[in-house]
Amino acid sequence: MTQNAPSISLGPADYPLSINHSELLRTPTGKALSDLTMDAVVSGEVTADDLRIAPETLLLQAQLADASDRPQLAGNFRRAAEMTAIPDAEVLEVYNALRPRASSKEQLLAIAERLEGHYGAAESGALVREAAEVYERRNLLARPEQA
Amino acid sequence: MTATQPAPSNRRTSRRTEILDSRPVNLDGFVEEWPEKGLVAMESDFDPRPSVRVEDGRIVELDGRARAEFDFMDTFIADHAIDVATTEASMAIPSDEIARMLIDPGVSRRDVLAVTRGLTPAKILDVVKLMNVVEIMQGMQKMRARRTPANQGHSTSARDNPIQVAADAAEGALRGFAELETTLGVVRYAPLVAIALQVGAQVGRGGVLTQCALEEATELELGMRGITAYAETISIYGTESVFVDGDDTPWSKAFLASAYASRGIKMRFTSGTGSEVQMGNAEGKSMLYLEIRCILMAKGAGVQGLQNGSISCIGVPGAMPGGIRAVAAENLVASMVDLECASGNDQSFSHSAMRRTARLMPQLLPGTDFVCSGYSGVPNADNMFAGSNFDTDDYDDWNTFQRDLQVDGGLRHVREDVILQVREKAARALQALFEYLDLPPITDAEVEAAVYANSSNDYPLRDVLADLKGAQSVMDRGVTGLDLVKGLEATGFTDVAENLLTVLRQRVSGDLLQTSAILTPAFVPLSAINDANDYAGPGTGYRLQGERWEELKKLRHVTSATNPETEVS
Amino acid sequence: MATPATERTVSLRETGPAERGSRPDEVVIALSPAFAGEFTKTIVDLPHAEVLRQLLAGIEEQGVTARVVRVRDTADLAAISHLGAKLSGSGIAVGVLSRGTAMIHQKDLPRLSNLELFPQSPLLDAEVFRKIGSNAARYAKGESPEPVPTRNDQMARPRWQAKAALLHLKEFDCIEADRGPVEVKPVFELSHA
Numbered sequence: 001m002t003q004n005a006p007s008i009s010l011g012p013a014d015y016p017l018s019i020n021h022s023e024l025l026r027t028p029t030g031k032a033l034s035d036l037t038m039d040a041v042v043s044g045e046v047t048a049d050d051l052r053i054a055p056e057t058l059l060l061q062a063q064l065a066d067a068s069d070r071p072q073l074a075g076n077f078r079r080a081a082e083m084t085a086i087p088d089a090e091v092l093e094v095y096n097a098l099r100p101r102a103s104s105k106e107q108l109l110a111i112a113e114r115l116e117g118h119y120g121a122a123e124s125g126a127l128v129r130e131a132a133e134v135y136e137r138r139n140l141l142a143r144p145e146q147a
Numbered sequence: 148m149t150a151t152q153p154a155p156s157n158r159r160t161s162r163r164t165e166i167l168d169s170r171p172v173n174l175d176g177f178v179e180e181w182p183e184k185g186l187v188a189m190e191s192d193f194d195p196r197p198s199v200r201v202e203d204g205r206i207v208e209l210d211g212r213a214r215a216e217f218d219f220m221d222t223f224i225a226d227h228a229i230d231v232a233t234t235e236a237s238m239a240i241p242s243d244e245i246a247r248m249l250i251d252p253g254v255s256r257r258d259v260l261a262v263t264r265g266l267t268p269a270k271i272l273d274v275v276k277l278m279n280v281v282e283i284m285q286g287m288q289k290m291r292a293r294r295t296p297a298n299q300g301h302s303t304s305a306r307d308n309p310i311q312v313a314a315d316a317a318e319g320a321l322r323g324f325a326e327l328e329t330t331l332g333v334v335r336y337a338p339l340v341a342i343a344l345q346v347g348a349q350v351g352r353g354g355v356l357t358q359c360a361l362e363e364a365t366e367l368e369l370g371m372r373g374i375t376a377y378a379e380t381i382s383i384y385g386t387e388s389v390f391v392d393g394d395d396t397p398w399s400k401a402f403l404a405s406a407y408a409s410r411g412i413k414m415r416f417t418s419g420t421g422s423e424v425q426m427g428n429a430e431g432k433s434m435l436y437l438e439i440r441c442i443l444m445a446k447g448a449g450v451q452g453l454q455n456g457s458i459s460c461i462g463v464p465g466a467m468p469g470g471i472r473a474v475a476a477e478n479l480v481a482s483m484v485d486l487e488c489a490s491g492n493d494q495s496f497s498h499s500a501m502r503r504t505a506r507l508m509p510q511l512l513p514g515t516d517f518v519c520s521g522y523s524g525v526p527n528a529d530n531m532f533a534g535s536n537f538d539t540d541d542y543d544d545w546n547t548f549q550r551d552l553q554v555d556g557g558l559r560h561v562r563e564d565v566i567l568q569v570r571e572k573a574a575r576a577l578q579a580l581f582e583y584l585d586l587p588p589i590t591d592a593e594v595e596a597a598v599y600a601n602s603s604n605d606y607p608l609r610d611v612l613a614d615l616k617g618a619q620s621v622m623d624r625g626v627t628g629l630d631l632v633k634g635l636e637a638t639g640f641t642d643v644a645e646n647l648l649t650v651l652r653q654r655v656s657g658d659l660l661q662t663s664a665i666l667t668p669a670f671v672p673l674s675a676i677n678d679a680n681d682y683a684g685p686g687t688g689y690r691l692q693g694e695r696w697e698e699l700k701k702l703r704h705v706t707s708a709t710n711p712e713t714e715v716s
Numbered sequence: 717m718a719t720p721a722t723e724r725t726v727s728l729r730e731t732g733p734a735e736r737g738s739r740p741d742e743v744v745i746a747l748s749p750a751f752a753g754e755f756t757k758t759i760v761d762l763p764h765a766e767v768l769r770q771l772l773a774g775i776e777e778q779g780v781t782a783r784v785v786r787v788r789d790t791a792d793l794a795a796i797s798h799l800g801a802k803l804s805g806s807g808i809a810v811g812v813l814s815r816g817t818a819m820i821h822q823k824d825l826p827r828l829s830n831l832e833l834f835p836q837s838p839l840l841d842a843e844v845f846r847k848i849g850s851n852a853a854r855y856a857k858g859e860s861p862e863p864v865p866t867r868n869d870q871m872a873r874p875r876w877q878a879k880a881a882l883l884h885l886k887e888f889d890c891i892e893a894d895r896g897p898v899e900v901k902p903v904f905e906l907s908h909a
Contacts, residue, residue, distance in 0.1 A: 051413035076449025080408030462877025534870020680860035
């Protein structure tokens with residue numbers, strides 16, 4: 001998904017997107033900002049799933065961050081774009097697995113593979129791989145009886 | 148440790164000594180430095196000397212330590228925070244030159260950032276150690292990310308009473324807080340109190356952002372459901388062992404940062420001087436050195452901002468020589484590496500009102516992104532963050548500081564009748580919403596109490612067990628922010644419902660994810676991108692003037708110039 | 717001191733490695749490395765003997781058994797309390813640090829969560845410790861007691877926090893890495909101070 005970077009090129013003057021570029025914004029369910037009205041909420045046309053951010057939008061915000069000389073913030077947004085596809089419960093699972101001494105190296109690598117393979121989340125997977133390596137060096141993998 | 152002085156026995160004390168000894172400042176605790184254990188603010192012989200070495204596009208030495216000896220903080224900072232391309236050049240600039248750049252209005256914020264992004268923790272410490280508090284303030288004035296300063300409030304209750312939280316949130320929002328935060332005495336109360344905070348905030352002033360401080364996973368869950376709008380209690384620490392004691396690592400926290408962004412939720416980390424020594428493992432480093440490691444870790448994780456300024460550990464640097472200078476310096480460091488800074492002043496700090504005020508000045512005078520990362524919008528006895536440096540009793544003093552010094556601390560005076568009106572509306576809205584959601588009822592007597600109350604003692608007692616069951620059912624039934632919108636709309640609180648929906652809709656745009664973002668009353672996202680700090684000396688940058696200055700000229704009692712027999716307010 | 721006072725003291729006799737309990741009606745009291753050892757009283761001079769006596773009385777008045785363990789390899793309250801809960805037959809434990817900070821924990825909760833936390837050591841007196849013991853026992857019986865009212869003196873921080881840090885540093889020096897928890901038997905004595 002990160003491969004399909006938006007073709008448009010944004011700079012600081014385009015911010016805030018909700019005001020200057022609402023035409024670029026879609027919910028993950030394909031609705032426009034202007035579709036998210038009170039009437040639509042009341043009628044049930046808009047659900048909690050519509051009030052989420054789309055990966056494409058996070059990549060636009062990453063462009064704005066890069067254009068504002070904030071490469072780390074942009075990187076965070078790119079990982080976030082990948083993670084929009086991961087269900088809430090699994091996000092919490094991965095977070096808990098990354099806690100110190102919570103996982104074996106194999107478990108962390110399996111998570112990285114799932115992130116990369118199943119969700120196409122290359123940058124998030126890389127973060128987990130890096131953690132596995134550092135945890136091994138710093139003795140922060142699960143101790144055998146806890147794994 | 149030095150020997151204590153023998154207690155003078157049977158010696159007569161002077162009347163003056165008696166008076167001095169009974170002054171509130173002498174109820175504060177002060178301790179000696181113990182640098183070997185890290186009980187020292189910012190000047191320690193045990194801190195490392197600055198150094199960096201790059202090989203094949205990788206940092207292989209950081210502050211005197213080779214890569215093979217890196218702990219996980221060194222590794223994370225070297226691989227994610229420091230700009231490898233510029234670090235050797237930046238590190239070659241003498242520290243006094245960088246310190247001068249920070250205070251020179253002729254050097255732009257952007258030019259400073261071009262240097263600071265290549266600095267190591269020890270080098271940054273070396274720079275700020277050269278600066279006195281006035282120079283630290285000058286630096287902050289220029290380096291703060293958002294041009295317009297703001298403030299954040301706490302709304303909590305010693306009884307976790309949701310009606311109190313809603314009414315005080317509404318009043319706080321009306322008085323000017325851009326963000327409101329709550330936490331609990333009994334953690335299981337969280338869903339009800341978080342709902343109350345959100346409703347109260349949107350009654351007081353549409354667009355105020357709310358959060359509920361909880362254990363990381365639960366805090367994220369409330370955010371994902373849209374019951375809260377941002378998160379901030381994502382704690383990080385300056386040593387590996389304390390980080391691990393907190394059951395996290397830089398990688399788990401970086402993952403969490405992306406998790407929040409992936410749900411469109413604004414988030415900042417929290418750290419502060421004194422936490423490592425407080426938790427017993429500072430590895431013999433000064434408080435400020437360890438805090439700078441936290442700040443760079445936050446930067447490397449790609450989180451937009453940081454709450455720092457010692458925060459819940461303020462009693463530790465506060466007890467040390469030069470401690471409050473170190474606290475001002477840590478705020479400056481967050482700003483000088485381009486992070487949003489919510490700058491403390493959010494915990495009970497001193498028995499002395501004079502000392503409390505002095506501690507605030509390095510943030511209030513230059514302005515920060517959030518001058519307090521929690522001004523208590525309830526009396527301190529109700530503050531479940533264990534009290535703040537300022538509370539509701541201080542509202543008029545704060546407004547007077549702003550007027551005296553012509554500085555914008557984010558608050559304003561509001562007339563009593565307007566305050567009573569929003570308090571009632573907040574309580575009524577919550578009453579209606581609880582009924583709609585089939586939660587334990589809120590009586591008319593409780594609403595009446597909320598209008599005129601000061602503290603939790605002024606409210607009828609709730610049935611705590613019924614509330615806790617209700618709170619659990621909010622989690623079990625999967626109630627979301629959108630359910631709150633529907634409930635408010637269905638019960639006739641259309642404008643409040645609309646405000647909340649607009650806040651939730653912001654998630655879709657992601658505008659609040661950018662550095663230092665807040666929402667204006669017109670729901671315009673204001674961040675370091677469209678409101679970048681452009682301070683360049685006298686007459687530039689944010690100036691308190693025009694309509695806002697007229698607003699801040701108002702106090703509770705001001706004699707009318709037109710008719711001196713009356714007051715205006 | 718002018719008047720010699722009678723003071724209760726306690727010593728902790730180690731009886732062997734702490735095992736996982738099988739009785740569903742027990743609460744574990746998990747003590748920090750320096751409790752009733754290197755240190756003898758809390759930050760506000762409440763004797764550790766009194767802390768322990770009140771906790772035990774609170775648990776026993778609910779008809780529940782108490783077992784005391786000393787944790788040696790950490791001075792972190794959440795870790796101590798959670799470890800205690802995992803050793804407890806009921807899954808409920810009270811953790812206590814030398815300076816007095818206490819927590820009621822349950823084994824199935826995340827480590828950094830808890831049932832009840834009493835973070836402000838300067839405000840914990842004998843009465844509060846008795847209520848903590850009593851509430852822990854009621855959780856062990858499967859009840860949902862009203863939490864012990866949280867005291868909230870916002871001025872404890874400026875007065876006590878740095879001293880607490882100093883005490884914690886001293887307690888940290890008593891950590892014995894890689895040594896597991898031991899079961900201890902409290903032996904109370906009256907002594908003339």
